[in-house]
Amino acid sequence: MKFLHWLDKKLSLNMCLVAFLHNGMKFLHWLDKKLSTAENFMLAILLTAMVSLAFLLVVLRNIFHTGIYGADEFLRHLVLLVAFFGAAQAASLQKHINIDIFSKLLKDFYKNIAAIIINAFSLVITFFLALAAWEFVMIEREIGGIAIFGIRTWMYQIIIPLGFLLIGYRFLLHFLDALIKAVRRKCS
Numbered sequence: 001m002k003f004l005h006w007l008d009k010k011l012s013l014n015m016c017l018v019a020f021l022h023n024g025m026k027f028l029h030w031l032d033k034k035l036s037t038a039e040n041f042m043l044a045i046l047l048t049a050m051v052s053l054a055f056l057l058v059v060l061r062n063i064f065h066t067g068i069y070g071a072d073e074f075l076r077h078l079v080l081l082v083a084f085f086g087a088a089q090a091a092s093l094q095k096h097i098n099i100d101i102f103s104k105l106l107k108d109f110y111k112n113i114a115a116i117i118i119n120a121f122s123l124v125i126t127f128f129l130a131l132a133a134w135e136f137v138m139i140e141r142e143i144g145g146i147a148i149f150g151i152r153t154w155m156y157q158i159i160i161p162l163g164f165l166l167i168g169y170r171f172l173l174h175f176l177d178a179l180i181k182a183v184r185r186k187c188s
Helices: 002-010 015-063 071-092 108-143 153-157 159-187
Strands: none
Touching: 015 071, 015 159, 071 153, 071 159, 108 153, 108 159, 153 159
16 A cells, blocks of 8 residues: 555656656657558568468479478578567557456556556566577577578577567557556546
């Protein structure tokens, strides 16, 4: 209960700060829409390429008893790209996997508080995952990795830290939205 009273006092922010956050959020939401459009475009291209390449490989193997060198490995990397772009879209739309046991029991104000805590926690976790992924990619870069179609392996894997950062950006956006909503409710 003390925590809730402390948080209640902290949410009584200056209205100028709320206005500043609101204007900043307009830009962040605009950027999010642009990123989402680019992600959807990339997902469409990647999925088309994956299905087309997989179909071509099946035809080549079953009819002509041949294949394309490195195509299977390339398909695995395309799956990685699709997974991260899809996860970023899911986080953007708040359609990612979550445990939603208590939200139906909470009042609106406490739902906002829960959203603030959950999104902050998710943001921190994705940040640390991005750091770990960056270290992994840099180690792969030093090792050299096997080149596929003339592209080094680490270049395909760069989507891992970037994907986590993109997902983290979405959690940041949801965190700030919930925080502003809580502040507005408190100030009104």
